[in-house]
Amino acid sequence: MDPLQIYRDEVKTLSSKALSEIGVSEPSFDVEVPSTEIADFAVPCFPFAKALKKSPMIIASEAAEKISTSELISKVWAENGYLNFQINSGKLANTTLQEIFSTGSDYGKGEKKAGKLLLEHTSVNPTGPIHIGRARNPIIGDTLARCLRACGYDILTEYYVNDVGKQVIILTWGLEHLDKSSEDDVVDKIDHRLVGYYRKANKMMEENPEVAAEIGQMLRKFEDGDKETIEKVRKTAKMMLDGILESLALINVSLDSFMWESTFIENGAAAEVVSKLKASEYCKEENGASYLELESFGIHGRETRFFFTRGDGTTLYTTRDVTYHLNKFSRADRVVNILGEDQKLGQAQLAIALHLLGVERSPECVFYSFVSLPEGKMSTRRGQVVNLDDLIEEAESRAFDEVKKRRSDLSEDKMNEIAKAIGRGAVRYNMLRVQPEKPLVFRWEDALNFEGNSAPFVQYAHARACSILKKADSFNKDIDFSELSDIYETKLIKTLAKFPSVIKEAGEKSRIHLIPLYAHELAASFNLFYTYVPVLKGDNKDARLALVDCTRVVLSNALYLMGLNAPEEM
RNA sequence: GGGCUCGUGGCUUAGCCUGGAUAUAGCACUGGCCUUCUAAGUCAGUGGUCGGGGGUUCGAAUCCCCCCGAGCUCGCCA
Secondary structure (H helix, E strand, C coil): CCCCHHHHHHHHHHHHHHHHHCCCCCCCCCCECCCCCCCCEEEECHHHHHHHCCCHHHHHHHHHHHCCCCCCEEEEEEECCEEEEEECHHHHHHHHHHHHHHHHHHCCCCCCCCCEEEEECCCCCCCCCCEHHHHHHHHHHHHHHHHHHHCCCEEEEEEEECCCCHHHHHHHHHHHHCCCCCHHHHCCCHHHHHHHHHHHHHHHHHHCHHHHHHHHHHHHHHHCCCHHHHHHHHHHHHHHHHHHHHHHHHCCCCCCEEEECCHHHHCCHHHHHHHHHHCCCCEEEECCEEEEECHHHCCCCCCCEEECECCCCCECHHHHHHHHHHHHHHHCCEEEEEEEHHHHHHHHHHHHHHHHCCCCCCCEEEEECCEEECCECCECCCCECCEHHHHHHHHHHHHHHHHHHHCCCCCHHHHHHHHHHHHHHHHHHHHHCCCCCCCEECCHHHHCCCCCCCHHHHHHHHHHHHHHHHHCCCCCCCCCHHHCCCHHHHHHHHHHHHHHHHHHHHHHCCCCCHHHHHHHHHHHHHHHHHHHCCCCCCCCHHHHHHHHHHHHHHHHHHHHHCCCCCCCCC
């Protein structure tokens, strides 16, 4: 339930009635929330000026006179051509806190929605450790999944494992032929160890034609559907994937399901798609390779052809992706993809191909810009990359120093636990606070910033709330919360009341950066309350403890949506 | 060349979809606040041609057009 909804509705009804009474026929308007804290809700009267031949100021004051305050609305006034409303904050305090107490960790969630939703994210190629550029994908994807779940959707998250193609074959060859007693074996984590073999094998392939021939042979066997080869390659991909998943688990990302690309070669589904696409009137051929001519579908550029077979008839990545999406739509009503911006054209082409195959729906995509380094693009070849594991390690280590500086009273284990929550949280928060379509330049000093708009700021507010509650005795929740009427208390309650509408917009409109924005606002609002309103030694102790407890719950819910842990002390 | 995206104080960023009151925060910088629930906090101050120009409108950061700059993209790669 959204505690603010009844107030919005009431403002709408009252304004509509008053405007009709002063001569506006069928008034059409939106109820606004002013950017400054002049009022809780406002209705601009400028659009009615022409019809009424009166100034907006006069219209607003005439309308204000027609409206009397109610149980929900405590003040109505005209100002600068606006009809302003202040809501009954005592009433809001009671409904909001009671709602939070009765729903707890479910506070803010929406009603169960019908239909299944399949969300694909991450899907990085299993050829090396995940770097921070690629990590934007799971961080966005996992957070969106959490928001959609909170909105009431039945959702399955899936990783599409790319175990087809030359890269994985090279790695597989390397694993079979390279000396494994080399220095690379010293590396503990499997993905970091394997990427060494990949680099070495790649180099050998470039330098030695015999190796290249062997790899080529393996590739051909794979594409012919040789069971033994497919099995071998998939095993390699699985090993690398395990390493990647281990990294993702550190930042609280886990997936429900995995789809292996080779599946569609093995089970003949990709071949079936080929024959169906060939039947399309848009299908053409060049040197034995088939493609769709997409010019009439609004695809622009030098090249409007969408190839789906090679000259030798074998399938392409795009063919398998079409097959995969056919498969997705057979399992779900809505399909959501988290993709790098370089996939935009491909997705547009894919949607057209799906329509030609009779699928009415299209995947809904969230595209994100790439993460670059101050020195430019990330490049594995030039060694210009920051691996997610390294970032996490550095963040944890810096967080540990900070914890040690402040909390020397804690045990080593406890300090470690807190440092992990803060360090890993900082990594996620830092990527979440910027809209996905904005380019992101990775800077260590930003990623490891523990002040201001950061993960620890929110976590710290939560820890402060926990700390007060720990020191307090149990308190009475069956009281009138309208005594919480101080400006800091009222502001905090209004912020708590906003949470359900924030979740709704974040999930329904894929605007997940609203969650960190809100979390920061709530934490800041609580910090002000904390600074100026004494709880344990002040008046209204039960009501204030209740407010602290509710803030703790909502901060914890917001942290959960972002995939951050909520330490009880810091 | 075509298409898509981005451009808001020194840096990062909200607001743009759905036009409306003095444009939101953070970092950095300057100066305050710990005998009172954890100072990862808080207060005050400095700092803005909302890339540029035109248009629509009572009103434009927001909508439309043109231009400039940056990124992505236009493979029988994945």
